Amino acid sequence: MSNFLDNKNKKPTESSSSSNMDHQNFQMFQAPPKTRYTGQQDYSHSDFQYFNPTPGICNNPNMPSQSNFFQPLSSLNIENSMRNLQVQDNYNVRFPNEQQRFRRELDINIDRSNIDYNRHEIPRRTISNSPFKEHFGEGMNAQLRDKLTGISTARWASPEIKPNPESQDNRQTSNPLNFSNSPQKKFFRASIITKFISPKRPDHGSNGRRILLRANHFRVKMPTGIIHHYDVQITPDKCPRRVNREIVCCMVKTHANIFSSQCPVFDGKTNMYCRDALPIGRDSIQLEVRLPGEGRDRKFDVVIKWHSQVSLEGLEHVFTGKSTVIPLDVVQAIDVVMRHLPSMSYTPVGRSFFSPPDKFQHPLGSGREVWFGFHQSVKPSHWKMMLNIDVSATAFYKSQSVINFVCEVLDIKDLSSTRSINDSQKTKLSKEMKGLKIEITHCGNMRRKYRISNITKKSASTLFFPRQDSPNDLVSVENYFFEKYNLRLKYPLFPCLQVGLEAKHTYLPMEVCNIISGQRCIKKLSDMQTSTMIKATARSAPDREVEINNLVKKANFNSDIHLKTFGVAISPKMTEINGRVLAPPRIQYGGRYIQVVPNQGVWDMRGKQLFQGVEVDRWGLVCFAPMRVVSEESLRSFINHLVNISRGAGLSMCQHPVFCKYAIGVNHVEPIFTYLNHHFPYLQLLIVVLPGKTPVYAEIKRLGDINTGIATQCVQAKNVNRTSPQTLSNLCLKINVKLGGINNIIQPGVRGAIFTRPIMFIGADVTHPPAGDTAKPSIAALVASMDAHPSRYAASVRVQSNRQEHIQDMSSMVEELLLHFYRSTQYKPERIIIYRDGVSEGQFSTVLLHELKQIRRACINLEHGYQPGITFIIVQKRHHTRLFCADGKDQTGKSKNIPAGTTVDIGITHPTEFDFFLCSHAGIQGTSRPSHYHVLWDDNNLSSNELQMLTYQLCHTYVRCTRSVSIPAPAYYAHLVAFRARYHLVEMIDYDSNERRTEEEENRTLALLKRAISVHADSVKVMYFA
Incomplete structure (x- = not known):
């Protein structure tokens, strides 16, 4: 174990932990804020109490000092630094009282500022079971090992592309240093290149038993010849992709003299592809497009310019082995062809397409619901192009009135009993609603759309703004809507939605707004929402396969006019491939070095001991759940069961904790750690019982990991009240590694040859x-x-x-x-x-x-x-x-x-x-x-x-x-x-x-x-x- 845990021979400052649990009293930890603690206290009778430590100063002269060993290798001194390390085992390092000099080769001229460890022997180990020593021997330098084994240290592969011709490395006259054959030269060349080429596949795997599989990849029949690529610029240029697609679609219909019978495809930004060339040559052309709008048409100017010809021959060369470079322009063109029609028919999100729920709805709460759809992407594969189709699901905001949305977010059951919204509720609404798109309902058929920029702090009845025609005359939002629209607000005490710039004073009452459909929820879902999402989307493998096949049938790709125009066809059947099932490794445990072989990735630890268990002599427990939730008897029972399970697994835990208290709230966390750090400087572990998801967890981990170095293990109260061997065994696994132990290892005999050198x-x-x-x-x-x-x-x-x-x-x-x-x-x-x-x-x-x-x-x-x-x-x-x-x-x-x-x-x-x-x-x-x-x-x-x-x-x-x-x-x-x-x-x-x-x-x-x-x-x- 590491030295901060190995203190068996040191006399602890706290009283013995041998007190009898049967006579202990569970008390509450009570510490006044901003109080430091000092002094020794008799803990022979202390237990789960609501604890109030003695005030004082929190400095402990017995705390071990930390050695400053963190220094770069280039500055390490073999004589003065390396000898301070005595490797107790191949896992941990100990600083001994008496320094031991490690033997090294004496015929090497050491440059203290730049030590080359490949030229020095490896320091002698103090144990005989080092896995590294088994392979490399003891006290053997790297050069000698290379001679004996015939294996040299791996060196960096040379870059597979040449440096930029204009780079400093390529101009011989600009390089004053001669790095012709040095490793530094290799690194210098590798550092200035602007591209690495991935390694080619060395071979295909052969290990494992054969298995026949189907993958949700559908073969794409590729066209031949060329595709014409055009650049499209739309003015004004701040429209979303959906609007841009409508503009291009309208343009194709309006200007039939240019597009004739063509079916161009468009990516929603600037790229348009045609199977045949447009009659504009290499010139650009400007077209006017009018989209029908609310009240009046919207005018757009579209400039089309020839960009390039995309040759489909390059991809065929990759499939036939004539080339190894995939032409990305071809892949992009085919992807746009495949996505054009779904993008017009569904709500696109990334590479997936979604539609509103029809019959079956899956609400997630807080104004969210599950939308189902499908993922679609093309990718080159072995000897062919593939279309990857999969079912997909994500969270969208429900299309509903803003008032109903607010009720869901704030969990308001009876709106009639809610007259106003407090500040904390306004803060929550602001986080949930900022950025959402809404439409107004008080102007008849004109459904103008806005994006929410904030939630006002004042209500509609108390929020005043200057009139447009008379800036000095202020009017409330409530009165403004009554005067202009003859609309008496039902919820004048609710805040308003602020849209647009703050200086324009555009405020909308919540009750005249609706959430626009098709808005994906990008905010993080709560744990409950995530759980609901998983349950709604989980499908067994056969069911998912059926759903995917149904998606392909419903999509009916081969009837898509755009795919026909470009000569693309999709196979209706999933691709069958040969796979292999690799043999699982043998897992080795301690004790009698028992080995187990996993079955379908699972194995049983019962009757086995940890490969290297630690001894937990000094540990404590703090319960942040109230006594009515976790009783004293439940805590005692939990401790007894945990100790018994841990000892059976080879993790030796002392029967009684040296510190055991109740505590309340996050404000008690820091005083507890301050007290523990002073009175129990050699505490190895602190188990913390939590009543659920609480800010206490973050504070526990911050103080344990960052401030004090005390290992912490949190346990939910429900697992304390109802202990199970499986839960306690999993706790032991985590505790053991947090204290420096090893749970199990891969049996050395089944590891590959790569483990024969330090890795x-x-x-x-x-x-x-x-x-x-x-x-x-x-x-x-x-x-x-x-x-x-x-x-x-x-x-x-x-x-x-x-x-x-x-x-x-x-x-x-x-x-x-x-x-x-x-x-x-x-x-x-x-x-x-x-x-x-x-x-x-x-x-x-x-x-x-x-x-x-x-x-x-x-x-x-x-x-x-x-x-x-x-x-x-x-x-x-x-x-x-x-x-x-x-x-x-x-x-x-x-x-x-x-x-x-x-x-x-x-x-x-x-x-x-x-x-x-x-x-x-x-x-x-x-x-x-x-x-x-x-x-x-x-x-x-x-x-x-x-x-x-x-x-x-x-x-x-x-x-x-x-x-x-x-x-x-x-x-x-x-x-x-x-x-x-x-x-x-x-x-x-x-x-x-x-x-x-x-x-x-x-x-x-x-x-x-x-x-x-x-x-x-x-x-x-x-x-x-x-």
Whole structure:
């Protein structure tokens, strides 16, 4: 265990925890605000009490000091720094009282400012069961290992494209340094190029048993010849796509002399495609279009200009193997052809199309409902073009009166009893309604449309504004509507809707407005709404397959006049492909080193012990649920059951907590941690009972992870009152890793050859604030493995610019994790495998260009010439590919999904690049969604079998449960770290999301937020995020 937990031989400052639970009294923690505490208190009789600690000063001279070991490799001194590390095991680092000098080669001339660890032997281990030592030996330098094993350290692959001819690197006269054969030259060349080319598929996988599948991909018969591309400019140019499509449609009908019998397709912005050339040559032409409007026609000017000819031959060359470069202009043209008619008939959202519910409605509450539709996208695949069709669902705002919307949002049952709306309700309405489109109902057939900019603080009866013809004469909104429209308001005490600019004083009473249909809800759904959404959309695999086939029949693509004009035809049948079901890895536990083989991604831990369990000698419990919800007897029973389950699993917990109190509200959290930090400096764990979703959770995690380094485990009150072995076992899994233990490992004998050298796995993710929130930052998170199993992970997290997808501070984060890896293992990773989550296909090149360069720069910054082999893999879950068993005998589970381990790398994957689908988990509810993996860079030259099996094995190492998960554990952990950082920032982000700030204020805010998520040194050593 890490040193902050290993204090068995130290005398604690608190009284013994051996007090008898049967005689303890449960008391309430009571602490006056802004009070510090000091002094020792007798806890021989303390228990679950409403606690009031002794006031005083909160400084403890016995707190251990933190060693400052965080320094770059280039500045490490072998004599003075490395010898201070005594590696107790291959998982944790301990600082001994007596420094031990590590043996090193004496014939090496060391440059203290730039140490090359490849030239020095690896420090001697103090234990004999190091997984790394099993492969590399003890006290053996890298050069000698290479000679003995015949395997050299992987180096960075050279870029597959040449640098820009105008680049500084290509002008020999401008480069004063001679980097002709040095690693620095390779890195320099890789740093200035503006594009990386993804590696080609090395081969097709062969491991696993065969399985016949159907995919919701439909073959597209491609036309031949050319398509004519035109640029369209519409004035005025601020119209939405829907209006632009109406304009172009009207233009084609009005100007038949130009378009004749053509059926052009339009993307709603600027791109129009025609099968035959228009009679305008290469010139531009301006046409006038009039759209019927409310009261009068709207006039638009449309300028059409020839852009290019799109040759369809280029895509055929890709399918036949004559070319490896996919012509994106062809893909874009075919996509516009396929989407033109649905865009005119349905409500488009991204690549999906939705229509209002007909017979069956699925309300979500708060004025929202579920709309069903379908997703459609074209993509090149092996030897053919494919159309991906899938059922889709999302939340829309209900088309209803604003008054009814307000009643739903504020949960008002009886409107007649509600005379006014208070300030907190107005704030809630403002957050819900800002940006919504409404239409007025008090002007007869003229339904003018507006967008809500705010909710007024004053009601319609007290809100005054100047008359248009007499600015000095003020009139209330209530009187204005009575005078002008002879309309007596029913709810004059309700606030008004402000539309347009504030200076124009445009106010509308809520009762004269309706919510416009077809507005997608981009705000985050509540937990209850999300649960309702899942229940409404969950379909078993066979049911989903039937729905998709029905969608294709209903769409009747082959009768679409636009598809016929361009010569495009769609197969009505799903594509059949050959897949493979990979064998699950063997999972190894501790005790007698029992091994289990998962069955459909699930295994049983009963009768087994954790691979490396920790000893929990000093722990506490705080209950934030009131006594009427969680009684003293329930807490005692919970403690007894938890201790018994933990001991059976190999997690040795002391029978009695040293601190056990009730507490009320978020204001008690900080005083509790302050008290614990002073009186129990060696407290290992704090279990917190919560009454439900509460702000207490965020404060608990902030103070535990950031301020004190105390490991915290939250438990819902319902799970305390009704304990189950499964729930308690899952708690033990999380507690064990939070304290530095290891739950289980992949049996070493089944791991691939890639584990024969030091390797580090990195998971990366960026989470963004809710759509429309431009003030809160995005959060970037990295986690990296710290042992050879791999089981232990360290994390690095940063805040960055809002909605910035690539990780801006990638270099320093990777440096930080490389240092952690070296301190934990005394080895430098020779290979780095990165699983990058949350990147869409359109961002591949941007993310790779930035982040790969940053990773390489991190390696160079730590040590010149240090070039570990890097494999960069994108993990995608948000796609619409679904796989179905062709043979019912292969179906698994209640939802009859594909088996866990199903892999596909042919038929529906990229024509040339290295990608594959893997369904690594057993579907519990609805249709399983396989994860899509796309290799963007591979210095390690992994084969398909190696990477697919490695990825599948990593999906079995997730510490929170005894089942495989849908993505590799490192990627999952990165998401958890970023999500946890959101909780750390709750106290820091209290400004208005729509408030505009200067660049200086933005930078100052980001700097403040960066400090707010800096994890405590003790928390860094363990998986605090588990």
